[in-house]
Each structure stands twice: as structure tokens, then as C-alpha cells.
Amino acid sequence: MSSTDIERQWTTRLRHRVTGHLPPEKVLPDTQPAYVASWIYVFGVTTMVALSMVILTGFVLAIRGPQWWHTSDVGHYVNSLHLWSVEVFFFAMVIHLWGKFFMAAWRGRRALTWMTGVVTFLTSIAAAFTGYVSQTNFDSQWISTQAKDGINATGAGSIFNVLNLGQMLMWHIVLLPLVAVILTAVHVVMVRVRGVVPPFEDAPPEKP
Amino acid sequence: MVGLPLLAALFPLDHLGHYIHWGWVYISYANAIVVALMVICFVAAIWVPFPGRNRRKESR
Known part of the structure; x- marks a missing residue:
């Protein structure tokens, strides 16, 4: 296999792309800017x-x-x-x-960092809610019976039944934690790729 | 276990909760205290100097 063939392999291209965006010194940096203190x-x-x-x-x-x-x-x-x-x-x-x-931490091409944080926050609220209705006690019964009308009013009740303990437990221990952890990982990687947002006075001028 | 009756007396959970009702604001004391603590932490995090901050600025 020639070196050109090796360069064209998807594994080679992916490796170059990953290490280009995220070299080891960015993954585990030795120092941070002074404003991070x-x-x-x-x-x-x-x-x-x-x-x-x-x-x-x-x-x-x-x-x-x-x-x-x-x-x-x-x-x-x-x-x-x-x-x-x-x-x-x-x-x-x-x-x-x-x-x-x-x-304004979305400045400097950090929109993806901000948005993954926002979606993680919303996912966490759903994870906490499904946790409250999965306790298997009177508290969870009370919360689920109170919540069902609100959920049904949104139309989501047809696929998301808060009175279905099995479904709520699966959402709580499988789906939502998986999404929250993956989004948190992407969020942290984006912080590493773009760096911590500088204060307004230290930020480079934005391109028009 | 000695502390449990004292804790139960301080925070009775077999009564209706206490709520702040001020115009359209309707929030339990427990939640209001947590929100107040969050605001205090937020303000403190901005104003309280971080250890070694000056040293880092000098070496910048």
C-alpha cells in the first residue's frame, strides 16, 4: 500500500482531523489563562x-x-x-x-458549547423528573398523578405515560442519563477545542 | 438517632409547607432559601478573590 493510499484511508483522515482540532496539549492543558482564576x-x-x-x-x-x-x-x-x-x-x-x-459565553464560535450546555440542562430536568416518579413510594405516586394532566395537555402523554412506572424507570436509568453524559462529554470537548471564553475586555475583536 | 426528633421538630414534614405568596410569586420557603443561597454563591464567586490570582497575573 502506497503512502498516498494510507493518507486517503478514512482512519488516517479522521485521526488527522481529531488531532488537528484537539492536540494532546489541548485535551490536558498545563496552564489556563489568568482570567480563569x-x-x-x-x-x-x-x-x-x-x-x-x-x-x-x-x-x-x-x-x-x-x-x-x-x-x-x-x-x-x-x-x-x-x-x-x-x-x-x-x-x-x-x-x-x-x-x-x-x-455571553457563546462568543468566539462557542455556540455549540453553549447549546450543548442548554440541552444538557433540559435533559437533566427530564432525568430528575423521571427520577421523582420512579421512587416507588407515595411521593412518586402523588407527583405522577399530578403531572399526568400537564403532560397529557402537551400531547406528549400518548408516548410518555408518567403513570407507567416501567417506562419512567427506563427513561430515568437508561435513555436520559445516556443523553446527559454524552452531551456533557461533547460540552467538555468543545470547551477544550475552543477554550474558556475570555472576559469582554480580553476578547479579540469579532470579525464583521 | 438522638438528633432525629430534633430534626423532625425543626422541619415538620407532616404539615402543609410554608409558602411565600407575593403577587404572582408563589414559592415555598424551602425553594426560596435554595434560590437565595444560589444568588449568594453567585455573587461571592464573582467578588471573592481566587487563591493565587495575583501571582498568576504577574506571571502572565
Whole structure:
């Protein structure tokens, strides 16, 4: 096989493209710009740490099941960890969102970074909602019966039945976490590709 | 386990929740406290100096 043939292979072209956009020093940088030394930049990574904890405790809950998390002390503890990780997740994510909104973080060809963050936020709300209706207790029964009319009024009730525990649990533990994790990964990769958005005074002039 | 009755007395969960009703604003005290904490954290994150910030600016 000639070198030209090798250059034309899709694996070679894909590798060149990936390493061109995302060289190793961008994936794991040694330094960041001085403006990143602010507490406001801490909340994005706090959100990711909380998400990791949500996934980890979710794995444990999935392994042991509802009888365990309703009746044993350790089950209650892990269930509470799952809940409070979600609380921290949303707390940090909303502050991250406020910070990025007021920085206009979509500047400098960062629209995809911003939009993946927005969609991750919306997906997380759906994931939290399906979690609340999957608790298998009176709370989840109350929430699902209250929510069904609202969901039905949107027309989504025909394919998204909040009273169907099996369906809600599958959305909660398979579909929505998968989407949230994939979007978070794309979001982080985009931050690495485009870099952290600079403050207005440090930003290069936008091309007309 | 000693703390549980105290906790239950401070945060009774077998009563109706307390709500702030101000015009069209209708929010539970619990949610209002969380929102207030988020605003406090947001303002603090902007104003509180980050450790080593000056050192980084000098080496820039």
C-alpha cells in the first residue's frame, strides 16, 4: 500500500482531523489563562463531580433495587446520596449557567458549547423528573398523578405515560442519563477545542 | 438517632409547607432559601478573590 493510499484511508483522515482540532496539549492543558482564576469557573467542574456521584450512586441503587433502598439503613443512605448529589448538581449547574450567560459565553464560535450546555440542562430536568416518579413510594405516586394532566395537555402523554412506572424507570436509568453524559462529554470537548471564553475586555475583536 | 426528633421538630414534614405568596410569586420557603443561597454563591464567586490570582497575573 502506497503512502498516498494510507493518507486517503478514512482512519488516517479522521485521526488527522481529531488531532488537528484537539492536540494532546489541548485535551490536558498545563496552564489556563489568568482570567480563569476565579471562583465562577469552579461551578462547571462542581457540576461534573456531582454528575459523577449521581451516576455512581445510581449504579448502586440499580444493583440492589427498591426493596433495599426503602428498607435498609445503607439503602436509605445511598438513596439520600443520590438525591443530594442531584441537588448539588442543579445548584452548581444553575450558577454555572448564570455565570456563562452574563459572560455571553457563546462568543468566539462557542455556540455549540453553549447549546450543548442548554440541552444538557433540559435533559437533566427530564432525568430528575423521571427520577421523582420512579421512587416507588407515595411521593412518586402523588407527583405522577399530578403531572399526568400537564403532560397529557402537551400531547406528549400518548408516548410518555408518567403513570407507567416501567417506562419512567427506563427513561430515568437508561435513555436520559445516556443523553446527559454524552452531551456533557461533547460540552467538555468543545470547551477544550475552543477554550474558556475570555472576559469582554480580553476578547479579540469579532470579525464583521 | 438522638438528633432525629430534633430534626423532625425543626422541619415538620407532616404539615402543609410554608409558602411565600407575593403577587404572582408563589414559592415555598424551602425553594426560596435554595434560590437565595444560589444568588449568594453567585455573587461571592464573582467578588471573592481566587487563591493565587495575583501571582498568576504577574506571571502572565
